[in-house]
Structures are given as structure tokens and as C-alpha cells.
Amino acid sequence: MSVTGETPQMSWRDWLLTDTPASRRHARAASFYKGWLRFRTNSLAMVGLGILVLLLLIAAFAPWLAPHDPIAQDLGKRLLPLGTPGHLLGTDSLGRDILSRLIFGARVTLYIVVLVALVAPIVGLLMGTIAGYAGGWTDTVLMRITDIFLAFPRLVLALAFVAALGAGIENAVLAISLTAWPPYARIARAETLTIRNSDYISAVRLQGARPMRIITRHIWPLCISSLIVRVTLDMAGIILAAAGLGFLGLGAQPPMPEWGAMISDGRRFILDHWWVATMPGLAIFVVSLGFNLLGDGLRDVLDPKAEK
Amino acid sequence: MTELLDVQNLRVTFPTNQGLFEAVRGVSFKLGRERLGIVGESGSGKSMTGRAILRLIRKPGAVAADHIKLDGEDLLPMTEKQMRAVRGKRISMVMQDPKFSLNPVMRVGEQIMEAYRLHSRATKSEARRRALEMLEAVSIRDPERVFRAYPHELSGGMGQRIMIAMMLIPNPELLIADEPTSALDVSVQGQVLNIMDKLVRERGMGLIFISHDLNLVAQFCDRVLIMYAGRVVETCEAGRLHEARHPYTRGLLNSMPRIDTPKDRLEVLKRDPAWREAPSVGPDESREVTA
Amino acid sequence: MSAALSFRDLKVWFGEGRDHVMAVKGATFEVARGESFGLVGESGSGKSTIMRALTGLAPDWSGEMAVDSRPVPQGPKRDAAFYKKVQMVFQDPYASLHPRHSIDQVLSETLKLHGYTDIERRIEKLLSDVGLGPAFRFRYPHQLSGGQRQRVAIARALAPEPEILLLDEPTSALDVSVQAEILNLLSDLRSEHDLTFLMVSHNLSVVAHMCSQSAVMQQGEIVELLTTEDLRRHAARHPYTQRLLRAAEGYVRDEDAAGGAEAVA
Numbered sequence: 083m084s085v086t087g088e089t090p091q092m093s094w095r096d097w098l099l100t101d102t103p104a105s106r107r108h109a110r111a112a113s114f115y116k117g118w119l120r121f122r123t124n125s126l127a128m129v130g131l132g133i134l135v136l137l138l139l140i141a142a143f144a145p146w147l148a149p150h151d152p153i154a155q156d157l158g159k160r161l162l163p164l165g166t167p168g169h170l171l172g173t174d175s176l177g178r179d180i181l182s183r184l185i186f187g188a189r190v191t192l193y194i195v196v197l198v199a200l201v202a203p204i205v206g207l208l209m210g211t212i213a214g215y216a217g218g219w220t221d222t223v224l225m226r227i228t229d230i231f232l233a234f235p236r237l238v239l240a241l242a243f244v245a246a247l248g249a250g251i252e253n254a255v256l257a258i259s260l261t262a263w264p265p266y267a268r269i270a271r272a273e274t275l276t277i278r279n280s281d282y283i284s285a286v287r288l289q290g291a292r293p294m295r296i297i298t299r300h301i302w303p304l305c306i307s308s309l310i311v312r313v314t315l316d317m318a319g320i321i322l323a324a325a326g327l328g329f330l331g332l333g334a335q336p337p338m339p340e341w342g343a344m345i346s347d348g349r350r351f352i353l354d355h356w357w358v359a360t361m362p363g364l365a366i367f368v369v370s371l372g373f374n375l376l377g378d379g380l381r382d383v384l385d386p387k388a389e390k
Numbered sequence: 391m392t393e394l395l396d397v398q399n400l401r402v403t404f405p406t407n408q409g410l411f412e413a414v415r416g417v418s419f420k421l422g423r424e425r426l427g428i429v430g431e432s433g434s435g436k437s438m439t440g441r442a443i444l445r446l447i448r449k450p451g452a453v454a455a456d457h458i459k460l461d462g463e464d465l466l467p468m469t470e471k472q473m474r475a476v477r478g479k480r481i482s483m484v485m486q487d488p489k490f491s492l493n494p495v496m497r498v499g500e501q502i503m504e505a506y507r508l509h510s511r512a513t514k515s516e517a518r519r520r521a522l523e524m525l526e527a528v529s530i531r532d533p534e535r536v537f538r539a540y541p542h543e544l545s546g547g548m549g550q551r552i553m554i555a556m557m558l559i560p561n562p563e564l565l566i567a568d569e570p571t572s573a574l575d576v577s578v579q580g581q582v583l584n585i586m587d588k589l590v591r592e593r594g595m596g597l598i599f600i601s602h603d604l605n606l607v608a609q610f611c612d613r614v615l616i617m618y619a620g621r622v623v624e625t626c627e628a629g630r631l632h633e634a635r636h637p638y639t640r641g642l643l644n645s646m647p648r649i650d651t652p653k654d655r656l657e658v659l660k661r662d663p664a665w666r667e668a669p670s671v672g673p674d675e676s677r678e679v680t681a
Numbered sequence: 682m683s684a685a686l687s688f689r690d691l692k693v694w695f696g697e698g699r700d701h702v703m704a705v706k707g708a709t710f711e712v713a714r715g716e717s718f719g720l721v722g723e724s725g726s727g728k729s730t731i732m733r734a735l736t737g738l739a740p741d742w743s744g745e746m747a748v749d750s751r752p753v754p755q756g757p758k759r760d761a762a763f764y765k766k767v768q769m770v771f772q773d774p775y776a777s778l779h780p781r782h783s784i785d786q787v788l789s790e791t792l793k794l795h796g797y798t799d800i801e802r803r804i805e806k807l808l809s810d811v812g813l814g815p816a817f818r819f820r821y822p823h824q825l826s827g828g829q830r831q832r833v834a835i836a837r838a839l840a841p842e843p844e845i846l847l848l849d850e851p852t853s854a855l856d857v858s859v860q861a862e863i864l865n866l867l868s869d870l871r872s873e874h875d876l877t878f879l880m881v882s883h884n885l886s887v888v889a890h891m892c893s894q895s896a897v898m899q900q901g902e903i904v905e906l907l908t909t910e911d912l913r914r915h916a917a918r919h920p921y922t923q924r925l926l927r928a929a930e931g932y933v934r935d936e937d938a939a940g941g942a943e944a945v946a
Binding site: 431432546575576577579580583602604605606608609610641642645646647648649650652653654655656657658659 | 723724827856857858859860861862864865868883885886887889890909912913924925926928929931932933
């Protein structure tokens with residue numbers, strides 16, 4: 083921020099843009115920085131990134147940002163409209179401050195998103211790359227399992243899982259993950275099939291590398307970028323699925339301030355007190371949009387085919 | 391003036407993180423109804439020159455020049471719409487690999503017909519007749535069968551002949567061939583070149599033949615431009631390429647292994663940074679050399 | 682004296698049933714230790730397939746293959762000793778290096794796979810052997826030119842200190858001036874490390890320059906075995922070899938075409 087920062091900043095930039103990195107760390111930093119430069123040119127993606135950084139900050143500082151306790155009820159102040167002093171976004175049917183609930187809800191949303199984003203793509207990646215690389219029977223068996231999962235509508239399958247496992251946010255996450263991995267397996271397999279016969283894979287095979295090593299060290303790094311892109315684009319759907327489960331009362335349990343459950347609560351008053359359902363709906367919309375924009379931008383940066 | 395094409399001070403630039411990259415730096419040449427070869431190594435700007443003439447450089451790349459005149463008419467100020475009328479109809483381009491230039495889900499015949507009907511208001515049956523004629527002209531033995539075939543059913547040599555047929559059917563004045571035979575086996579190469587040569591000659595077209603293969607260009611073309619780092623370092627009559635004077639050209643010629651003269655070590659080209667900076671050889675100087 | 686490589690009635694095929702393609706139809710030849718042997722032919726002649734069968738990349742074959750008189754087993758698997766002895770350089774240096782791995786990663790992984798521990802020292806040695814300075818070590822393939830990439834690919838093949846190097850069109854994707862550098866490098870490495878070369882190429886001049894003996898292949902069959910002296914004297918017996926030799930001389934304009942060509946400029 084200071085003026086004196088100018089000179090070292092220039093040399094940092096040169097250091098990062100060099101074509102002759104001097105160490106492993108330098109090389110990694112340089113390629114990361116070049117990706118960032120490319121990403122930065124996409125202004126919509128920057129908007130998406132901004133939304134998500136904001137979400138992250140809100141979740142991190144929720145207790146300080148929220149004007150009220152998100153679960154404190156005050157039946158005397160129920161269903162206050164927008165702009166009420168002290169309750170900027172009004173209150174819900176139990177007199178809880180909607181803004182505070184949205185702010186704390188960001189934590190729940192992030193929690194769901196992070197867990198699903200960790201579980202589903204990794205399971206998919208493992209299934210897809212093994213199927214694609216091994217081929218033959220392994221491929222047939224793994225892919226038919228994938229097909230069985232794909233044959234059910236996601237929410238219905240998630241409902242079945244939650245019904246079996248019991249309602250609650252962890253089980254909702256598990257259910258969503260279990261229904262979200264098959265598309266990733268498909269993508270990973272398709273990528274693997276094109277990579278499998280390339281010369282650089284043949285070259286490591288000729289060094290005597292074992293299949294698992296080839297899959298994890300050589301095939302995964304190339305599949306991961308397209309998966310990251312796909313995951314960010316799917317994030318909106320995952321948030322909506324979590325909200326859907328919450329809406330049906332099978333996700334987050336009251337009084338946890340989950341956005342989907344909040345919409346569900348507000349549904350009863352939607353005609354007279356529209357904001358109760360609309361505010362969490364808007365929050366879901368904005369965050370989903372953020373992920374979609376980010377995903378689009380990441381695709382431009384990470385897609386290895388776009389690199390020359 | 392009898393010049394078919396007159397390019398003056400052509401520049402192609404691309405913005406990068408490190409500033410502006412100049413792929414072509416002030417190339418000038420004139421072309422009559424002859425076969426002009428442009429040779430150079432990868433990155434010399436030879437393909438960019440060919441594409442720039444048709445203004446086919448994709449954004450954010452930019453083309454600049456004093457003028458690019460086709461029959462005295464400057465192509466530079468033309469709108470994209472006017473350019474579309476020039477491309478294909480007056481200047482055609484054959485690319486390196488037919489696999490990427492032919493539409494894989496369309497029959498070969500339909501593609502040729504489309505190329506023809508795009509620029510002339512011919513009826514379907516007329517276009518079909520012309521397409522079959524053209525297939526015959528590129529020495530395809532069974533034009534009816536090939537007409538109905540999909541690109542993947544054809545060999546590389548066949549595909550490239552079809553590309554040539556497609557590019558020549560609107561009877562352009564100038565054909566730009568960018569490495570048209572590099573993806574082909576040597577024995578097929580000769581055939582394709584013969585066909586191209588015959589058609590260009592019969593129709594009185596100009597030909598710009600872009601290649602990395604010095605020997606091929608020396609034998610196939612009338613005149614040669616040698617490009618290095620976006621500039622023309624030398625131009626000479628093709629038959630006298632082996633008398634070329636520029637150290638770069640000499641280096642390229644000497645670095646090739648030859649069957650009849652064994653050598654222990656091949657000569658390695660030593661690049662002189664001065665070649666990069668020397669100004670392009672213009673069209674007028676070239677005349678001096680050819681005279 | 683035993684041959685470094687020997688092939689007896691090698692047949693290699695791809696696919697089954699309707700898609701069955703016989704890529705190599707009974708090839709027999711030997712490569713002596715320290716020799717440089719060329720396989721010449723056009724695309725689809727099966728010349729690269731022989732190498733791929735030897736290294737296990739083309740698993741369906743019959744006949745006999747032996748490295749130093751040790752028979753090569755069927756199927757895709759080879760033991761560690763095989764990979765230590767036989768290494769391969771691929772045709773296209775743009776396709777044979779992992780796009781996300783730096784040169785350092787490529788070489789250190791290879792060295793680790795072969796069980797070396799003094800990796801630092803060996804990487805530096807390999808890079809200097811192929812004429813790349815230490816400045817190249819942490820670059821990614823997209824930061825290198827075609828010739829530099831091929832040097833890295835050669836360094837990778839040299840890492841296990843092999844005795845036999847299989848070269849699959851090592852210069853066909855490169856410019857002629859770079860080709861000269863790579864061919865010189867290969868000749869130097871061959872004399873320094875006492876390597877045996879089996880080289881595939883469609884370019885007769887390259888084979889004549891590099892090899893002392895070659896086999897000409899057409900549609901999966903070896904049509905002629907000849908020495909480089911024969912090649913230079915154009916003493917080929919088979920019509921296909923003669924045609925290749927003529928084509929290698931360059932383009933010859935059709936008789937009727939030569940007349941009307943006149944420059945207008």
C-alpha cells in the first residue's frame with residue numbers, strides 16, 4: 083500500500099514472470115502468477131471471486147457482523163418488514179433477525195460446499211481414472227455402478243439416503259456427495275481415455291512405473307483442472323440441493339439458520355410477508371451466481387487445451 | 391501494373407505479458423502469376439504472413455501494413471464483409487492437414503458444392519457437375535464414390551487433393567498453400583504437388599507456397615523468400631537457391647543430411663543476432679538478384 | 682557374438698474380429714551390439730509398431746524377440762532390468778513430455794523409479810549431457826522450444842543408463858537446423874555411452890546419416906535389408922526402395938509441366 087512498495091513490487095513481478103525459474107518453488111509460483119494474470123482479465127470471473135471472498139469473510143466474522151443472535155426468538159417482533167430499525171431485513175415468524183440468520187447461514191452453506199467439494203470429486207476422480215486407465219472388466223463394472231447412480235434423480239436419491247441415515251446436516255452432505263460423484267467419474271474417465279495413450283504416459287510406463295503411480299501422479303494432475311471447473315459450476319446445484327433438503331426438512335434441523343430451511347419457513351407467509359422467503363432465496367442466488375462466474379473464469383485458465 | 395499481389399511493410403503483432411510480440415516485422419513482396427515460395431523455420435512468421443494476407447489473424451493479434459494490394463485494390467481498409475467475398479473467391483488457402491480442414495460430418499461432395507455455391511449463384515445440379523469435374527481434375531479416379539464419402543474414409547493424400555479441389559473450384563486468382571504436403575508421405579507428396587502445379591498453371595493463378603522444406607521449394611517454385619524471425623533475409627530465384635549468399639540460408643542448406651555425401655557431423659546453424667535486426671529485403675532488391 | 686536385439690518372424694496385430702489389423706507381418710532382423718540400425722518406411726508400414734511391441738506398448742504379438750539373447754516375455758509387462766537396458770525416445774517432443782511437469786519433475790521421477798538416490802547430481806549430469814544448462818531445470822515444457830524438449834526426452838531416456846536406445850522418428854517434428862543439432866547429439870551420446878541404436882524414420886537421408894544398416898518396410902513387411910553403402914550408391918533392388926530413394930531426391934516436376942512455367946515478376 084505504501085509508496086515505497088513500488089520498487090520491490092516491480093521486481094516481484096519480474097521474478098514471477100521469468101521464463102527461467104531457479105527453484106521448484108519459484109517455478110510453481112511463476113506458473114500460478116501467470117494463471118492469475120490470465121484470470122484477472124476476465125472481469126465477470128473477478129466478480130464471482132469477489133462474491134465468494136465476501137462470503138468467506140462474512141462466514142469467518144459472522145459473530146461480529148451479525149446485529150442479533152440468529153436463534154434468539156422474540157415473538158413480539160415477529161414478521162417485521164424490511165427496513166425496520168434494528169432489523170434491516172426484517173424478522174421471521176419467530177421474531178428472529180433475518181440478516182443475522184443469513185450471515186450465520188453463510189457458515190452452514192460454506193460447510194456444506196466444502197465437504198461436498200472434497201468428497202464427491204475425489205470419489206469420482208478415483209473411480210473414473212481407474213476405470214479409464216484399467217479398461218476391460220474393471221471399466222465395465224465401475225461404469226455400470228456409475229450408471230446406476232446416474233439413473234436416479236439426484237434429489238430423490240439424496241432423500242432416500244437421508245431417510246436411511248436420519249435427518250441432519252452431516253447426513254445431508256453425505257447424501258449429496260454420494261449422488262454428486264457420478265458425473266465427475268464420467269468426466270475423469272473421458273479425460274483418462276484421451277490421456278492414457280499419449281506418449282508421455284507411454285514414456286513413464288517405459289520407466290517401469292506402476293499403474294497406481296501413473297494414475298495418481300500423471301493422470302490426476304491433468305484431470306483435476308477440468309474437475310475443479312466442473313465442481314465450481316456444480317456448486318450452485320449443490321447449494322440448491324442442500325437448500326432443497328433443508329426445505330423438505332431433511333437437511334439442517336431447526337433452529338440452525340440454513341438458507342434452504344429459511345425459505346421453507348417463509349413459504350407459509352409468502353403472500354403477506356414475501357421477504358421472509360425471498361431474502362435467503364436471494365442469498366442462494368447470489369452465491370450460486372458467484373460460483374458459476376468463478377467456474378467460467380477458471381475454465382479459461384485451467385483448461386490445458388487452451389494452453390499453447 | 392501486372393502485379394497480382396503487392397504487399398508493403400506487413401506487420402503482425404500479438405500482445406503478451408512481456409509486451410508486444412512481433413511475429414511478422416515489415417515484410418514486403420510482389421507477386422505475379424508465378425509460384426512464390428516462402429521458406430523458414432517454425433516461428434519465422436511464414437504462416438503468419440500467409441494468414442495476414444487474408445486477414446485471418448485472430449484477435450488479439452493485429453495486422454498492419456502500408457498496403458496489401460490484390461490487383462491494385464487494397465485489402466486492408468476492407469470491411470469484414472468485403473473480405474469474406476475475397477476469401478475463397480479471389481484468394482484461397484490450403485492448410486497443412488486435411489484432417490482439420492474438412493468437416494468430418496459432411497460428405498466430401500457437399501463440402502465442395504458448398505464452396506462453389508458460396509461464391510456463385512449456381513443451381514444444385516450445376517454445382518454437382520462442377521464438383522465432380524473438379525474431383526477429376528485433382529486426379530481422383532472414382533469421383534462419384536469420393537463425392538459420397540466422408541473425410542475419415544479417405545487417405546491423407548486424397549484428403550489434401552480434395553482440399554485443393556475445394557479451394558480451386560471458385561477459380562481464385564491466388565492460392566496460398568501453407569505446408570500443403572508436410573503431413574503426407576513422400577511418395578504421395580509428389581502427386582499432390584504435380585496436381586497443384588498443373589492446376590495453377592492451367593488457370594494462370596498466382597501461388598504462394600509456404601514450406602519449411604528448402605529443397606522442395608527450390609524445385610517447385612519460381613522464386614523464394616527466406617524468412618527469419620519475422621523478416622525476409624533473402625530472396626532469390628528458386629533454381630539458384632543453392633547459390634544463396636545469406637549465412638542463414640547457407641546454414642539451413644548445409645544442416646541437412648544428404649544420402650550421397652556422408653558426413654561425420656552435420657553442420658550446426660550458428661544464429662547471428664544481427665540477422666534478427668537487419669531490415670527486411672524488399673521487393674525491389676529481389677529483382678536485382680533475380681535479374 | 683550375440684546380437685543386442687534380435688527379431689524372428691515377429692507378427693504384431695491390433696484389434697480382434699472385424700477390426701483385426703496385422704501391422705507387422707513376420708519381421709526378422711538383428712541389431713548387433715554398438716550398431717545403429719534403421720527402420721525405414723512410410724506411415725502405416727509398421728516400423729514404429731516393432732518398437733512398441735518390443736517395449737510392451739503393443740501387447741499382441743507372436744514370434745520371438747530377444748534383448749541380449751534374453752527372450753522378451755509376452756504381454757505388456759517387462760521387468761525392471763529390461764527398462765534399465767532398453768529406453769525409447771518418442772517422435773513428437775510436444776506430446777512426449779507431461780504438460781504439467783517441470784523438467785526437474787520429469788527427470789527426478791525417472792531417476793527415482795530406477796532406484797537412484799543421488800538424484801541432484803544425476804539431474805545436473807543428464808542436463809549437461811544433452812546440452813541443456815542448469816537454467817532449464819525448473820522450466821515447464823511449454824517454456825521450451827521443440828529441440829529443447831527433445832533434448833529433455835533424450836535425457837529422460839538416458840537416465841537409467843541404458844545400453845539400447847530406441848529412436849522413433851526423433852527429428853521428424855523439428856526444423857532442419859534443430860534436426861542437425863539433435864542428430865549430432867545422438868551421435869556423440871552413442872560414442873560416449875557405447876549405445877546401440879534402433880532408429881525409425883521416414884527420411885532416408887537421416888537414416889543414411891545415422892545408421893550403418895537399415896530395413897525398408899512396406900505395409901508391415903520388410904521388403905529389403907541394405908547397408909548404407911548400398912543406399913548411397915542407390916543400389917536398391919526392391920522397386921519400393923527405389924521409389925523412396927527417388928522421392929528423397931526431392932520433387933521432380935512432371936514432364937509436361939516444365940515447359941510453360943515462366944516467372945512474370
